[in-house]
Amino acid sequence: MAHESALGTLSRLSARAFGVFRGRDAVDLNVSRKQLAALRAAGVIERIHADTYRMTAVPRSNAQSLRAALLWAGETAAAAGRSAGELYGLERVHAPRPEIVIPRSCRVRSEDVVVHSTKDRHALLLRRRQGIQVTGVEPTLVALAAALEAEAFEIACEDARRRGLTSVPALRSYLAKHAIGGRPGVAPMRDLLDGIDPVHPARSTLEVKTRRLLVANGFNDFVREFPLAWHGRTYRFDFAFESRRTILETNGRRWHDDAADYERDNEKWSVPGRHGYRLVFATWDKVTRTPSQLLGELSTTLAA
Numbered sequence: 001m002a003h004e005s006a007l008g009t010l011s012r013l014s015a016r017a018f019g020v021f022r023g024r025d026a027v028d029l030n031v032s033r034k035q036l037a038a039l040r041a042a043g044v045i046e047r048i049h050a051d052t053y054r055m056t057a058v059p060r061s062n063a064q065s066l067r068a069a070l071l072w073a074g075e076t077a078a079a080a081g082r083s084a085g086e087l088y089g090l091e092r093v094h095a096p097r098p099e100i101v102i103p104r105s106c107r108v109r110s111e112d113v114v115v116h117s118t119k120d121r122h123a124l125l126l127r128r129r130q131g132i133q134v135t136g137v138e139p140t141l142v143a144l145a146a147a148l149e150a151e152a153f154e155i156a157c158e159d160a161r162r163r164g165l166t167s168v169p170a171l172r173s174y175l176a177k178h179a180i181g182g183r184p185g186v187a188p189m190r191d192l193l194d195g196i197d198p199v200h201p202a203r204s205t206l207e208v209k210t211r212r213l214l215v216a217n218g219f220n221d222f223v224r225e226f227p228l229a230w231h232g233r234t235y236r237f238d239f240a241f242e243s244r245r246t247i248l249e250t251n252g253r254r255w256h257d258d259a260a261d262y263e264r265d266n267e268k269w270s271v272p273g274r275h276g277y278r279l280v281f282a283t284w285d286k287v288t289r290t291p292s293q294l295l296g297e298l299s300t301t302l303a304a
Contacts, residue, residue: 006035007044010055016131019058020068023051048072049110062086062095069098069113070132077102078126078133080116081147084140087129091159091205092152093144101135116143123178137166138174145192146185154192155208161201168198200225200236206250207238210282213291214239214248219298222248230271237272238282244302247272251281278304 009029014021023036036053039045045053049072054064062083070077078084080101085093099114101124109115118124125136135143137160145153160166171193179186195215202208214222219241226240226247239248249269272279278301286294 006031007039010039010045014055014058017067017071018061018064019055020048020064020071021053021055022071023053026053048112062098065112066095066098066100066132069100069110072110072113073100073102073108073115074106076106078124078135080124080135080140081114081143084134085144085156087132087134088137088140088160088165090144090156093148093156120178125174138171139178141166141171142174142183142185142189144185145188150188150192151208151212153188154196154202154212155205157192158196158202158208162203168193168196197224203238204250206282206284206287209287210239210248210250213287213295217295219295228271228275228277230274235268235271240277241302245276246278246280246298246301248280248282248298250287251283 009031010021010026013026013029023033026036027033036045040047040053043056046056047053048065048068052068052072054060054068058064066079066083066087070079077100079087079099081099082093082095083099086095097112097114099116101116101118102108103121104117104119106117124139126133127136128134134140141153141157141160144156148156161168171189175186175189196202196211202211214220221243222239222241224239225236226238226242227234227236229235237247238250240246241248269279280294280298280301282294
């Protein structure tokens with residue numbers, strides 16, 4: 001096979017895998033090992049794992065690294081942990097190194113890949129996403145609970161709930177079936193499920209940060225997504241201290257692109273006062289830069 005023809009074959013072979021391919025698959029398509037060596041010497045392809053190559057013309061990416069790791073590890077491998085979270089598009093979850101899970105009977109290891117092993121494949125709830133075998137949302141979140149800091153994990157979990165990828169009942173059911181004593185991630189997952197609203201997921205990162213700030217400072221007696229009606233329309237508010245007639249509302253928007261949206265928000269802010277509630281705003285700057293000022297404002301309002 002001519003050099004140009006071999007390159008065309010490899011381009012087609014790697015096209016659906018972000019520019020990566022296995023050497024044995026190339027050989028099955030009549031690209032010789034000698035041709036692979038020549039293309040490698042010319043800098044056209046690059047070996048990244050045993051018998052696994054990338055086309056150097058294709059830019060590097062996390063997706064490419066993950067595809068290469070899965071090809072290298074074999075058909076029983078699946079994206080897991082941070083790589084799985086990245087595939088699901090979970091907020092603020094990124095995989096600096098590809099992360100995969102394999103059966104315990106496999107023995108592949110690499111410094112460039114985070115490799116987990118398991119003897120219980122049923123607990124992985126494997127599925128396909130973007131053409132890649134990946135762990136289900138629930139086992140992915142348990143893995144992230146062990147890998148991420150508490151706030152980052154809560155942000156990812158609430159994003160998954162908000163998008164309908166999972167729910168508190170689904171997560172509790174998964175833990176009941178597959179949680180093993182001492183398994184990393186199980187304890188922080190249970191702690192989070194005990195602390196978040198079982199029905200209403202946080203609608204933003206700011207809400208997550210605000211909830212954590214309140215709880216850390218002893219403000220626990222709030223109701224989430226508190227409903228107040230006016231003129232036949234029900235508005236929901238982020239945190240309501242019902243007995244003390246105070247609402248804390250997160251407000252992360254700095255401007256309004258839509259005039260109608262601006263009017264709706266202004267109408268919403270007037271509703272608490274009509275029901276005898278005082279309103280405190282938790283902005284991004286207050287929560288992240290001057291939390292003591294926000295807590296002082298809330299304490300003063302609660303005591304009024």
